[in-house]
Amino acid sequence: MAMLDVAGLDAGYGDLQILSDVDLEVEQDEYVVIVGPNGAGKSTAMKSVFGLTTYMGGAVEFNGEDITGLSPDEIIHKGIGYVPQTENVFPSLTVQENLEMGAYILDEVPEAALQDVFDQFPILRDRRDQKAGSMSGGQQQMVAMGRALMLDPDLLLLDEPSAGLAPDLVDEMFDHVDAINDAGTAVLVVEQNAKEALRRCDRGYVLVQGGNRYVDTGDALLHDEEVRQQFLGG
Amino acid sequence: IGDEEEVDEGGPDVLNIIGYPESGIQIFRDYYSNFDDGTDIIVPDGLQDADLPGEVGNDMDNVLGTAPASEGPNEAAFEELYEDEFDSSPGVFNSHTFDAVAVCILANIAAGDNDGEAIRDQMRRVANPGGDEYGPGELEEAAEAAADGDEISYQGASSGVNFDEVGDPADAGYDVWEFGDDGTETIDTIAFEGDDPDGDMADDSPGGTDREVMVSMLLPETGDLGELGSPMIQAGELAADQFEGTSFEIDLAIEDTETDEDTTLSNGGALIDAGYPAIIGAASSGNSVPLVGETSSANVVQCSPASTALSLSEVRDDGYFFRTAPSDLLQGQVMAEVAADRLGGETAGTLYVNNDYGQQLSEQFIDSFVGDQGGEELNTVSFEAEQGSYTGELESALAE
Amino acid sequence: MSDTSTDIQSTETGTAADTAGTSSDAPTDADAVAPSTADRTGEIELAVDGLVKRFGGITAVDGASFEVEAGSITGLIGPNGAGKSTTFHCITGIHQPDAGTVAFQGQDITGIAPYQCADYGLVRTFQIAREMANMTVLENLMLPAKHQQGEALWRSVMPLARREVEEQERELLERVWDTLEFFEIEHIAEEKAGTLSGGQRKLLEMARALMTEPEMLLLDEPFAGVNPTLEQKLLEHIHELRADGYTFLIVEHDMDLIMEHCEHVIVMHQGSVLAEGVPGQVTSNEQVIEAYLGGEV
Amino acid sequence: MSSTVNADRRTQLESLWEHDAIKIIAVISAIYIVYALIGLILGYSLDGIVNTLRRMTYLIAVYGMVTLALNLHWGYTGLFNIGVAGFMAIGLYVTMILAKPADPGGAAQYAGLGLPMPIAIIGGVVAAGLAGLVVALPALRLRADYFAITTIAFAEIVRLGVTSDALQQFTILGAELGTGGGRGLIRNYDDPMNVIFQLEIFSSFVDLTNSLFGFGPTQARALAYSIVLVIVLAGIYWLIQRTSRSPFGRVLKAIREDEEAAQSLGKDTNMFKIKVFVLGCALMGLAGILWRFRRTGVTPEAFRPHVTFYIWIALIIGGAGSNTGSILGSGLFVAVLFEGPQYLRRVIDQLVAIGDAPNTFAGAVAPLLSANPVPLVRYTFAEFLTLQFVIMGVALILLMQRRPDGLLGHREETAAAIPLGVRPSAAGGGSGGGGGSGSGGGFTHGQTRDQHDDSDQRTDGGIDADAADAQTDSLQSDISDSSDTNGTSKTSDTTAQSDDSATDGETL
Amino acid sequence: MIAVGIGVVLLVGDLVLGVLDGSYSISRIGRYVTEGVLYGLIMGLAGIGLSMTYSILNFANFAHGDTITAGAFIGWGGTYLIAGWGAASLGHLALVGPQRGVGGPQLGISITSTPVAIFAGLLLAGVGTALFAVLIDRLAYKPMRGAGGIPLLITSIGVAFALRYLITFVYSSQSRGTTASVPSADLLLVDGYVSLDAHDGTLIAAAVVLMLGVHLMLQRTKLGKAMRAMSDNKDLALVTGIPTERVIRWTWMIGGGLAGSAGYLMVLWTGTIDWQFGWLLLLLIFAAVILGGIGSIYGAIVGGLVIGISMHMSMIWLPGGDFTTITAFLMMILVLLIRPSGLFGGKTTA
Ligand SMILES: Nc1ncnc2c1ncn2[C@@H]1O[C@H](COP(=O)(O)OP(=O)(O)OP(=O)(O)O)[C@@H](O)[C@H]1O
C-alpha cells in the first residue's frame, strides 16, 4: 500500500476538467518526480492532492485514508507539506515570520526546525528580518522551501523548486531534496530541470495533456529515446 | 467644553437657531452641556417640536419660538375638531394642511371635474374674498355651495386662506411660543396684513354633484421632517373627513416624501400618473421646489402646507403652485422683532441648517434685525444636518 | 522611422505605416539603419555605466557597468540576489537608478519612463510573468504593437478614420497569429491569459515582448519553468532572430544553456560586475566559480 | 411535438438572444409591459400609463448614461470611481450658472451669465471633464482603493462646497454668480427643450400625443424629452462601444490588468488613464445635466453619495465590462429596485385591505408570542418604504453571491476593432487553430528564412498573399498530420509535441 | 509639495501670531483640540476594525458604518433595560425608546448615576456586535470567499443598505436623546477654560483601554502575524496550514467589537442616537484609515486623531460647519500626495 495513492483522479477548475484518470503513487521514503510539457497539468495534479482544485472523481488516499474534501490545514496535519510554483512567500512578512507561519498549526515555533532551515539556507539567517517580498526571485524560493520544512512532513510536494535558482543553489537544492528524502520524508517533485531530477529520483511520471503517459524509474525514463526527444529537450 | 464668563462678556445677546428637530436635539444638547450661559435663543417653526426638551434633557426655558400661526378666523373651530379626533392639540402646520386639503377639495367640486387645470382656475374662486364665507366646521355646506357653482370664500383654520398673485397666502399670522410642561405654548400672536388677494381665476364654476373627488397628500412620514409630517397628515385626513355627509366621495391618497428629493419626485410622479389632479405637499421647501416642475408640467395643482422658502414665490409654475404656509419673508421680520423687542437683544448670532429653508430664513432675519431693528449681527454660521456634534459650530456662532 | 515599420511598409499595403510613421518621435536617426543589415554587429547596443540602486539599507545594484554588443546574445548571470533583475528594472525605467547612466544605441536613456524605453526599441520580460489575466491571449498579443492608430481615441471613434484602424488591426492580427504559431500556443488563443499554466505564461510573456518589434530584448529568466523541448525550439528562434539583427540580453541560471548559446557572458555579484567574457573564460574564473557555480564545473 | 423541434426553437431563440439590440429591446419591453399592467391594476387612465412609462424611460435613460460612463472607467480601465455624483454635480451646476439669466430678478435668485443653452451645456460638460483632469492628475498615481476613496472624497467636497456659504454668491471677472448654497438653484431660464420645440414638427407631435393619449403640450414636451434622452443614450452607447472595441480600449483593459507591464510594452498608460478618466467624467457631467436641468430647481442634496451607489448597483446588475449590460442593468435597477417596491406596495394596497399597524417594532413582534403575526405583517407593510432599501441591499448581496458577473453572465467584449478569433488570412478556412509549425514571419526582418516547413517561401518576411496561401497549405497538412499522430500516441517526430498541445485545447 | 509646506508654515505661523497678539484665544484652540481628540478617538477606534477587514479580507467595507450604528443600538438597548427596568415596557426599552417619550434623559442615564448600566451596555455593544459581525460574514461574505476585493466591496454596499434600513425598521428612524447631563471639570488654560465632562472622560478611558487591548492581543498572539500573512496571500496562507476561516472569524469579531464599542461610546459622548450616524461617520473613518495607512492599527488611531483635530481646528480660519468635512478630506488627499500609501503605510504594525 503506497503512502500516497492517487487513483483515476479527475480534477480541474470550476467546470473545466484538466486531469483525467491520473494515477500517482508515492511509497514511504520514495522520491518521485513528475515531468511534462507546459500546461500538462503537473501543478494541477499537485494542487489536487492538496485539495485546491475541483474534485471530479477518482481517489486520493494518504496512508490509506481518503483525503479528498479535507481542508489544507487538515491535510497538513496528516503530514503533507506543499510549496506552490509561484507566489509562494508572504511578501510583507519577514523571512523569519514566513518560516514561523510554516509551523502555524503548532503551539510553539519549533526552534530546532527553524535552526535547521537556517543551516540549510544560511542566507535566510542573515536576512531573517528582511521582508520576503523584497528578496530576489531565487531567495524567495528558498524561503518557500524552508517554510514547508518547518513541520517536518512525511510527504513534501514541491512544484518546480529549482526554477530561478543559481546553479550552485540548484545543485544544493537537489541535495537538500535528497537529504530530506534520506531523512525519511517522501518527496513528490514537479521539475522542468527534468534530467537532473530524473537522475536523482526513484521513480518518474511523465504527464501529458492531463493524463499520465509514462511511469518508470528515473533512469529508464532518462534513457527512453521518445521521452528524451519529446520532453527532455533531446 | 465651555467657559461662561468669556461667552457672557462678548457673545451675542440672542442666538437664532434655525433647523429641524433631527439635528436640533444634538445642537441643544451640545449647547446645554458646553455653553449654557443663559443666552436667549430664538427658533422658528422648524424646531417647534414638543418632544424637544425631553430629548435634550433640559427644560429649555431660555428658548423662544416663532411659527406661522393658526391665526385664521376659525382657528378655534379647527382646534376643537382636531382635539375631538386625536385627543391632542394640533402642532405646527397642522391647520395649514387642513386648509390646503379643504381648499383643494372645494376647488375640485367647483371645477366639476378631476382636472388639474380647471382646479387651478377655481382655487382663488373658492378661497379668496367674494361669495359666502365658510369655516372648517362648515365644509359640507361649502361643498354644496361650490357644487351649485356659487363663488365662495373659505375661511381657514390657519388664516383667511386668500391667495395672492403668486399663490402665496395673502395674509399671515405668527405665533410666539415657548416650551412648556407639555409641549409648546403660544404666548403671543402677531398678525400681518400681506398683499391683497389677487391673481387669475375662473369666472364661473361648473360645479355638479355625485362624483368622486380626487386629492392627494405627499408629506413626510419619515426622514428629517417625519416628526412634523405625521400630525400634518392626520390634519389633512381630518379635512377630507369633513366631506363625509356630501354627495362627493373623497379619494384621498397619501404618499411619503421621506424628506428626500428622489422619493418626493417618484411618489409624486406616481400620484400624477394615477390621475390625482391636486397634490398637497411637500413639507420641506427643498422637496417642494423640484416637485413643482413635475406637477405644473402635468397640469396638476400643488399646494404646500409647510414650505415657506422665498424661492417658491418665484418658481416657474404656470400658476399651479399654491401654498397655505406664508413665505419666510415675514417670519424673518417676526423673529427679528422678537429678538430685538421682546428679548432686548442688540447683538445676534445665527446658526442655521444649510438648506433652502435655513438659508433664506436666516437672511430674512438678519436683514430685518439689522435693517429694521438696528441690531448687530455678530456671527452667521451654517451647519450640515445630522452631524455627530455641533460644538464647533456653536463656538463660532457664540464667539465675540 | 524605425526599421520595423519600414518593414511593414514594404510588405503590406503601406497605408497603415504611412500614417503611423508620424506618431512616434522616439527612435532616432541611428535606427534608420535597419538591423536587418546585420552589419551593426560589433557596435555597442546597450551601455550601462556605474549603475547604483539602493533599497533602504540594501544596495541591490552597486556600480554595475557593462556593454552589450549589437546583434549578440549576451548572458547575464550571477547568484540569486546579485541584482540582475534590479538592473533590468533600472535599465527599463521601472526603477529610477540612484546613480549611473544607461545608454541605448548611443542615446542616454537613464531614468526614462518604461513606455519611452519600449519606444526606443528596448523591451523586457519579467522574471515572474505579468500577463493581462483577464484578457485573452489574442488580446494580450494585439496590445503591444507600436504605432497603432487606433490608440488615438478619435481615430477609433470617427467612422472614416475607423476604417483605417480596422485595416491596421487586420494586418496586426495576422502577425499575432504568426507569433502564436511560432510559440505553439495557438490552441489557447482565445483563453483568458490568467488560466494559463506557469510555462505558458512565460511563452506569452516573450511573445508579447516580440510583438513590440523591439531591437533589443531583455529576457529575465525566460526559460525557468519552460519545458526543455520547447526551450530548445525557442532558443533556435532566438538564434534566428539574432541573425535578423536583434540583440538579446538574457538572465539565466542554466549554465549549459549559457555556455551553448551566448557569445558573451556578464557575471554579476553583489550588485556589480564580477567578470565578463566568452563563456569558457568566465566559467573557469576562480571568483565566478566560488561565487556562483559552486564547486561543480 | 418532437423534442428536437423544441430544441431547435430554443437554440433559435438563444441565437436571437445573442444580439445585444434584441436583449435590450426584450428587457425594456418586458419592463414596459409589466408597468402597463401595474398601471391597469391601479386603475390608471391611458395618459397615466403612458406617463408612467415615460418616467421609466427617462430614468432608465439617465441612469443608463451615467452607468455607461462608469463602465468606461471601471469596466474597461479599472478606475474605481465612486465620486460619480460629484462630476454630475459639476456639470449641472456649471450649466445652470451659465444659463441662468444675468438679471437675477427676484429676492431668492442668483444671477447667471445668460448664455444660450447649447453653450451652457458644452460649458458644463467641459467643466466636468476639467474636474476629472484635476482629480486625475494627482489621484491616478495612487493605488486603486485609495484612488476610490479620493474620488468619493472629491464628490463630497464638491457637494459640501456648493452647499457652503462661501460659494453661495461670488464674483468672477465682474460677473455675479452663485451656487445658491444649501438652497440650490431655481431654474429661471426657459425650458431647454425650446431649442427643439420651436421646430414646426413639434406641433404635430403635440397633436399626435394629444390624440393618442390625451396629452397636453407640457406632457408632450416631457415625452419628447424622454425620446431625446434615449437618442443621447444611444449616442453615448455608440461612442463607448467604439472606444472600447478598439486599440484604445485594449490599452485601457491592459491598464486594468497590469499597468506596469503595459508600460513596459510601450504604452504611455498615464496619458490613457487621464484621457479616459476625463472622457468618462465629461459624460457623467452630461448625464448630470440632462438628468436635472429641466427641473424647477436643484439642491446639493441631490448629489449625496447614495446616487453614486445606485449607479454602481446598475452597473453590477448588468455586469461590468459590458456596455449592453450597463443599459440593461440601468433598466432593471430602475424598474425593479428603484421604482418597483413602491409600485408593489401600491398594488398590494389596491388588492388587499391592510389594517392599522402598530407603532413600533416591539408592538409588532410581541403578538408573535401568542402566534399572532398580523401586527407584524401590518407593521411591515406600513414600513414598506424602509424595506425598499433593505430589498435593494439584499438584492445586491444575492446578485454578488450568485451572479457576480452580472445578470448577463460574464460578457466582457473583446477589445479590438475587429473580431479576433479568426485569422484574417485563414478566414473561410475555419478557425485559426492547428498549424503547429508556422513561421514567426511577423517579426522577421527581410530575410529568407527556413522554418520546419520548407514550402514556406517568403521573400520579405511579411505577410503577403503568397505567404498566406502557403500558410493555409501548411495548416491543412498539419491538421491531417495531427489526426494521424493522435491515434498513435507515441510518435517522436518534432511536431508531436505541438500536436499534443494543439489537441490539448480541444480535449480540455 | 512645496506649496503644501508653505501652506502648513503659513497656517502654523498665523496660529502662533494670532495667539500672541490675542486674536485667537488659547482656550478656544484648546477646546477645538479637545473636541477633535474626542472625535478622533472614536474614529480611530472604529477605524481599527475597518483597517483590519480592509487588509485581511482585502476589501473596503462600506457596511462598517452601519455596524457601528447597530452596535450602538444593541448596547444602548441593554443600558436602557438595566437603567429603566420597570419604568417602561420592555419593548420600548430594548428598542432604545423608538417613539421617544421615556428615554435616557428621563431615566437619568449617565456614567455617574448609572455606571453599571453604562458598562454593561458597552460590554453588550462590543460582544453583541462582534457576534453580529460574524453573523453578517456568514450570511453575506462567506459564500463569496475568494472573490476579489471589488465584488466584496460592492456586496458590502448591499449589506450597508440592508443593515441601515433594517435598523430603522426595528428601532425607528427617530433621533433621540440618550443621556442625562453629567458633572464636568473646568481646566484653566491661560485665557479661559476647557471643560471635560464625565462622559468625555469615559470615552477617553474606554478608548485607550480598548486600543491597548487590541494592540497587546495582536502583538502577543500569532493571530496578528497570521492576519498579515493572510492579507498578503490568502491562497498561500491556506496551503501553509493557517486556519484561514478562524482568522477571518477573529478579524470580524475584533473589528466588529471595536466598531460596536465605538458606536456605543459615540452615543454616550454626544448623548443622541439616530439611525444613520455610523454611515455619516464612515467616510471620515475611511479618510482617517487611509491617511494613517491601511493595515496599520496605529495608522488608524493617528489618522483618526489627525482628522478629528484638523476638522475642528479648521474652524479657526473657516468658522462654522461648512468646511469641517471638506477639511478632513483635503487633509487625507494632501497626505496621500506626499505619502501615497499613508502615514504608516508599508509599515504593517498589527
Ligand atoms: N523593492 C525592493 N526592496 C528592497 N530590496 C530589494 C527590492 N528589490 C530587490 N531587492 C534586493 O536587491 C537584491 C537584488 O535583487 P534582484 O531581484 O535584482 O536579484 P536577482 O539577481 O535578479 O536574483 P534572482 O536570480 O534570484 O532573481 C536582493 O538582495 C533583493 O533582496
Ligand SMILES: Nc1ncnc2c1ncn2[C@@H]1O[C@H](COP(=O)(O)OP(=O)(O)OP(=O)(O)O)[C@@H](O)[C@H]1O
Ligand atoms: N486556476 C485555473 N483556472 C483555469 N484553468 C487553469 C487554472 N490553472 C491552470 N489552468 C489550466 O490547466 C492546465 C494545466 O495547468 P498546470 O498549471 O497544471 O500546468 P503545468 O503542467 O504545471 O505547466 P507548467 O509547467 O507550465 O507550470 C493549463 O491549460 C492551464 O491553462
Ligand SMILES: CC(C)C[C@H](N)C(=O)O
Ligand atoms: C415643516 C417645516 C419646518 C418646513 C419648512 N418651513 C421649510 O420650508 O422647509
Ligand SMILES: [Mg+2]
Ligand atoms: Mg506548473
Ligand SMILES: [Mg+2]
Ligand atoms: Mg531576478
